[in-house]
Amino acid sequence: MAATTLTARPRTETGKNAMRRLRREGLVPGVVYGHGEAPQPLALSALELERVLSSIVPESTIVDVTIEGGAPLQALIREVQYHPARPQVLHVDLFHVHAGEKIHVELAVRLHGSPVGVRDNGGVLQQVLHTLSAECLPRDLPEAIDVDVDGLDVGDSLHVSDISAPDVRILNDPELVVCVVSEPTVAALPETPQTEPGTMDLVEGELVRGERDSAKDVPFEHGSAQPE
Numbered sequence: 001m002a003a004t005t006l007t008a009r010p011r012t013e014t015g016k017n018a019m020r021r022l023r024r025e026g027l028v029p030g031v032v033y034g035h036g037e038a039p040q041p042l043a044l045s046a047l048e049l050e051r052v053l054s055s056i057v058p059e060s061t062i063v064d065v066t067i068e069g070g071a072p073l074q075a076l077i078r079e080v081q082y083h084p085a086r087p088q089v090l091h092v093d094l095f096h097v098h099a100g101e102k103i104h105v106e107l108a109v110r111l112h113g114s115p116v117g118v119r120d121n122g123g124v125l126q127q128v129l130h131t132l133s134a135e136c137l138p139r140d141l142p143e144a145i146d147v148d149v150d151g152l153d154v155g156d157s158l159h160v161s162d163i164s165a166p167d168v169r170i171l172n173d174p175e176l177v178v179c180v181v182s183e184p185t186v187a188a189l190p191e192t193p194q195t196e197p198g199t200m201d202l203v204e205g206e207l208v209r210g211e212r213d214s215a216k217d218v219p220f221e222h223g224s225a226q227p228e
Helices: 014-026 048-052 199-216
Strands: 003-010 028-035 040-045 064-068 075-082 089-097 103-112 126-127 133-135 145-147 157-159 179-180
Touching: 003 048, 014 028, 014 089, 040 048, 048 089, 064 089, 103 126, 133 157
Parallel strands: 003 064, 028 089, 103 145
Antiparallel strands: 003 040, 028 040, 064 075, 075 089, 103 133, 126 179, 157 179
C-alpha cells in the first residue's frame, strides 16, 4: 500500500463566487467525510493536489491529510471533478478512513505473464474485467489485484473465484470471467465467383455481337468510310 500526504485548511465560505476566489488563489475546494461524521469543507493547494494525483492510483491509495488547526487523518480520494475543457481540478472528495474499519474500494486488475496459448498456439488474451470491488482494512489495501496468466492455454479462462489477494475479500460474483485466451480469428477471403464451363466464351461472344450491332446503328456521314 502506497501512502502520500496532502495539506489542507478548513473553509467556511460556500457558493460559486467563493469557489472562484479560492481557485484564483491557487486552491481547490474539497470536503472530507466519513461514517457518522459531518462533512468538513476544506481548501487544498492545487499544485500539491495535482502532483499527488499524477503519482498515485487514487482509488487504492491512502492519503495522509494534515489539516491546519486540526488533527491529521487518513483518507481515500473518492471523487475528483475536473474542468470540462482544461486540465484543472475543480473539487475533490476525501473519505476519512479509520484503522480498524473496513473500507470498500475498486481495485485495478493487472495481468502478468505470457499465456502458453498465446505464446505457443496463436491464441488471443482478452481481459474482460479491469476492476474488482473489494473490502479490506486500510492497512491491507493493495495498489491493485495482480493475476498470473502464464498457464492459460487456448480456451482457458480465469474467473473471479480463481483470484485472491492477502487479507482482501473480493465482492464480485465468483462466476464472472476475468480473462480468457480465445482462438485466433482469421478473416475469410471472399470466394471467386464460379462459372459454368464455356460461360466465358458465351459472354465474350455476346460482347462482340453487341459491339457490331452498335456499329450498325451509327449514322453514315458523307465522305466517311462505310463500316463493314
